[in-house]
Amino acid sequence: MAPVILSFTEENYLKAIYTLSEKDKTFDTSTNRIAEKINTKPSTVTDMLRKLTVKKLVTYEKYKKVQLTKTGEQMAILIIRKHRLWEVFLHGTLKFGWDEVHDIAEQLEHIHSEQLILRLENFLKYPKYDPHGDPIPSANGKLVQKQRSVLSEIDRGKSLQVVGVRDTSAVFLQYLKQLKIAIGTKIKVVEKIAYDGSLIISFKDNNQLNVSRKFSENILVSVIS
Amino acid sequence: MAPVILSFTEENYLKAIYTLSEKDKTFDTSTNRIAEKINTKPSTVTDMLRKLTVKKLVTYEKYKKVQLTKTGEQMAILIIRKHRLWEVFLHGTLKFGWDEVHDIAEQLEHIHSEQLILRLENFLKYPKYDPHGDPIPSANGKLVQKQRSVLSEIDRGKSLQVVGVRDTSAVFLQYLKQLKIAIGTKIKVVEKIAYDGSLIISFKDNNQLNVSRKFSENILVSVIS
DNA sequence: AGCTTTTATTTGATTATTCTAAAAATAAAG
DNA sequence: CTTTATTTTTAGAATAATCAAATAAAAGCT
Numbered sequence: 001m002a003p004v005i006l007s008f009t010e011e012n013y014l015k016a017i018y019t020l021s022e023k024d025k026t027f028d029t030s031t032n033r034i035a036e037k038i039n040t041k042p043s044t045v046t047d048m049l050r051k052l053t054v055k056k057l058v059t060y061e062k063y064k065k066v067q068l069t070k071t072g073e074q075m076a077i078l079i080i081r082k083h084r085l086w087e088v089f090l091h092g093t094l095k096f097g098w099d100e101v102h103d104i105a106e107q108l109e110h111i112h113s114e115q116l117i118l119r120l121e122n123f124l125k126y127p128k129y130d131p132h133g134d135p136i137p138s139a140n141g142k143l144v145q146k147q148r149s150v151l152s153e154i155d156r157g158k159s160l161q162v163v164g165v166r167d168t169s170a171v172f173l174q175y176l177k178q179l180k181i182a183i184g185t186k187i188k189v190v191e192k193i194a195y196d197g198s199l200i201i202s203f204k205d206n207n208q209l210n211v212s213r214k215f216s217e218n219i220l221v222s223v224i225s
Numbered sequence: 226m227a228p229v230i231l232s233f234t235e236e237n238y239l240k241a242i243y244t245l246s247e248k249d250k251t252f253d254t255s256t257n258r259i260a261e262k263i264n265t266k267p268s269t270v271t272d273m274l275r276k277l278t279v280k281k282l283v284t285y286e287k288y289k290k291v292q293l294t295k296t297g298e299q300m301a302i303l304i305i306r307k308h309r310l311w312e313v314f315l316h317g318t319l320k321f322g323w324d325e326v327h328d329i330a331e332q333l334e335h336i337h338s339e340q341l342i343l344r345l346e347n348f349l350k351y352p353k354y355d356p357h358g359d360p361i362p363s364a365n366g367k368l369v370q371k372q373r374s375v376l377s378e379i380d381r382g383k384s385l386q387v388v389g390v391r392d393t394s395a396v397f398l399q400y401l402k403q404l405k406i407a408i409g410t411k412i413k414v415v416e417k418i419a420y421d422g423s424l425i426i427s428f429k430d431n432n433q434l435n436v437s438r439k440f441s442e443n444i445l446v447s448v449i450s
Numbered sequence: 451a452g453c454t455t456t457t458a459t460t461t462g463a464t465t466a467t468t469c470t471a472a473a474a475a476t477a478a479a480g
Numbered sequence: 481c482t483t484t485a486t487t488t489t490t491a492g493a494a495t496a497a498t499c500a501a502a503t504a505a506a507a508g509c510t
Contacts, residue, residue, distance in 0.1 A: 032488080040467090041469060043469075044467075047468085047489095048467085062488075063476065090341075094341070094344040094348055096344065103338075107336045107337065111332045113328075113332070115325075116329055119319040119320065255458085257458075268458080268499070268500085272459095276496090288506070
């Protein structure tokens with residue numbers, strides 16, 4: 001079949017629906033949540049969901065939850081693949097800071113050319129993760145999940161390595177930079193404060209830091225064995 | 226001043242007007258010509274010219290000729306700069322064929338990020354020409370015009386691009402049309418015949434043609450580096 | 451100049467995306 | 481199981497970009 005060409009807007013909706021339903025499998029992906037994610041109004045989302053339904057990219061009945069179809073999910077994954085490969089290029093090749101790459105990749109991910117991405121991937125030597133530690137889907141749309149946990153769920157005493165973030169906003173990333181926390185940074189959970197859910201973590205140099213629950217909920221780690 | 230953000234469409238119009246008025250300084254840049262260039266209808270162009278006039282990117286009165294303003298020209302040049310730098314990247318770094326790069330660059334040229342282009346240019350080691358031999362404008366919008374020479378003065382073996390004519394008579398121009406030689410046509414000097422000063426030139430398709438001295442004295446070319 | 455051809459603009463309509471305000475449906479609370 | 485609150489959809493309208501058909505202006509040709 002001929003490759004379906006979608007508009008920037010349509011692609012952004014697919015990506016938003018995909019990431020929302022990945023992040024919160026517990027909640028249904030609602031019109032409101034999508035609207036908030038892509039900075040638009042719920043009524044606009046309703047219209048677009050109709051359109052995407054006609055194109056068989058989502059299954060959706062009004063007042064019911066939204067779900068990506070196989071095709072829709074595949075397309076979303078390929079957009080994410082492009083986004084992450086471009087991030088590797090921006091960070092690794094052009095030396096952008098890891099907090100600067102997102103906005104540009106947001107634009108580059110919509111360039112239509114399969115060849116371009118294949119060659120870019122080859123040039124970048126088939127990276128497995130983007131600068132935020134997120135895995136890069138393969139050309140055939142397979143996404144291998146790394147064993148990752150949210151920092152807030154980790155037991156006291158565990159040694160960890162930061163492998164990614166859930167919040168990719170510039171504010172958060174810049175704060176991390178300030179704290180000198182990046183992908184690969186090794187930390188340890190010293191104590192969990194029951195009172196407000198904050199944690200005390202320590203670094204290699206034994207410096208300690210108290211981080212809020214909101215903070216620890218947005219840091220992805222893997223346990224160092 | 227804050228950077229003016231234009232839509233893809235607006236940028237394409239500016240680029241089209243720029244290249245048309247460069248190519249045919251003799252003719253006015255007409256609505257029809259623009260329409261043909263960007264594959265749209267003259268009526269659509271009229272509307273857009275109005276819009277661009279309001280934004281002070283072109284000067285235009287109906288039924289009169291169009292001209293870019295200083296700002297409009299600057300923006301056009303910066304788009305062309307982006308286009309050509311991306312072409313260098315696609316050809317030189319990702320190893321695309323020189324005939325494959327245009328369509329992708331056509332999309333990439335609209336990515337909005339000054340930093341991106343500055344860093345890309347640095348990564349590419351400040352190339353002066355794109356894969357088609359066209360010069361790359363500098364970051365401050367200066368475009369060095371290609372060095373024009375008369376075809377009769379060119380040494381054997383050189384690859385050239387036709388950039389203009391000295392004789393603008395209808396007879397000559399029609400003859401050129403018949404030979405399928407136009408602005409932009411790429412040729413190569415195969416041999417110079419000492420006897421009568423004629424030359425043998427070859428085309429992309431390897432067809433050869435013997436042209437008289439009178440002919441070659443009226444063709445302007447630039448050497449493709 | 452006067453007629454014809456070409457070129458350019460206006461008019462009215464269409465598609466995509468978006469919004470506000472109002473209405474309707476669903477979910478939550480008592 | 482009503483009433484209230486929340487969520488979602490509808491209705492109506494706006495903007496950007498586009499086109500086809502009708503009209504107007506300019507250019508070309510006797």
